[in-house]
Amino acid sequence: xxxxxxxxxxxxxxxxxxxxxxxxxxxxxxxxxxxxxxxxxxxxxxxxxxxxxxxxxxxxxxxxxxxxxxxxxxxxxxxxxxxxxxxxxxxxxxxxxxxxxxxxxxxxxxxxxxxxxxxx
Amino acid sequence: xxxxxxxxxxxxxxxxxxxxxxxxxxxxxxxxxxxxxxxxxxxxxxxxxxxxxxxxxxxxxxxxxxxxxxxxxxxxxxxxxxxxxxxxxxxxxxxxxxxxxxxxxxxxxx
Numbered sequence: 001x002x003x004x005x006x007x008x009x010x011x012x013x014x015x016x017x018x019x020x021x022x023x024x025x026x027x028x029x030x031x032x033x034x035x036x037x038x039x040x041x042x043x044x045x046x047x048x049x050x051x052x053x054x055x056x057x058x059x060x061x062x063x064x065x066x067x068x069x070x071x072x073x074x075x076x077x078x079x080x081x082x083x084x085x086x087x088x089x090x091x092x093x094x095x096x097x098x099x100x101x102x103x104x105x106x107x108x109x110x111x112x113x114x115x116x117x118x119x120x
Numbered sequence: 121x122x123x124x125x126x127x128x129x130x131x132x133x134x135x136x137x138x139x140x141x142x143x144x145x146x147x148x149x150x151x152x153x154x155x156x157x158x159x160x161x162x163x164x165x166x167x168x169x170x171x172x173x174x175x176x177x178x179x180x181x182x183x184x185x186x187x188x189x190x191x192x193x194x195x196x197x198x199x200x201x202x203x204x205x206x207x208x209x210x211x212x213x214x215x216x217x218x219x220x221x222x223x224x225x226x227x228x229x230x
Contacts, residue, residue: 039166046222047166047225049221049222060218062219105172107156108171110168
């Protein structure tokens with residue numbers, strides 16, 4: 001059973017870079033049918049897609065975040081990483097990693113999420 | 121303002137049927153991109169409920185069904201149960217944004 005687990009600092013200072021890692025267990029991240037995605041949810045608000053990556057390294061980002069986001073994959077560690085630069089309080093959210101069934105497709109397996117607060 | 125529009129809330133009595141709408145445009149649902157639905161129970165991660173418009177993952181009861189027509193999609197829940205009380209989100213792909221988009225979410229009260 002594939003499982004995803006997010007990890008990283010729970011507190012980040014304004015203007016700094018948020019860095020999170022999603023570790024995949026119970027299967028290989030290099031399955032050619034799937035992508036890895038990041039989605040976030042500010043407290044009390046809805047879901048926002050951040051971006052997705054194919055195991056080959058091809059990336060797709062939300063245009064509203066594109067200038068600040070980098071998603072990468074480390075196949076040797078079975079991990080997908082997220083970096084979000086120049087954070088502000090508006091970036092405070094629960095960050096989820098999820099497996100995307102294919103391009104234009106559903107997110108079928110989700111991590112439990114990790115809360116990141118941006119505050120000095 | 122979400123690209124996909126959902127009603128903020130719906131409610132129903134146990135045993136009843138409710139529907140949740142998801143309205144998009146010609147660059148997403150109307151462009152024949154599939155619609156997916158998620159259920160988010162309080163304090164938990166979203167769970168895939170319906171994929172590719174009307175398909176249920178293994179383990180999802182057949183009380184949940186999805187449909188799509190034109191630039192809109194709907195999630196129907198029959199035989200409402202107390203444990204169905206949750207937030208529900210629709211998701212699709214938008215060609216103008218070149219990425220996934222979510223609805224604003226609908227809170228179901230049973």
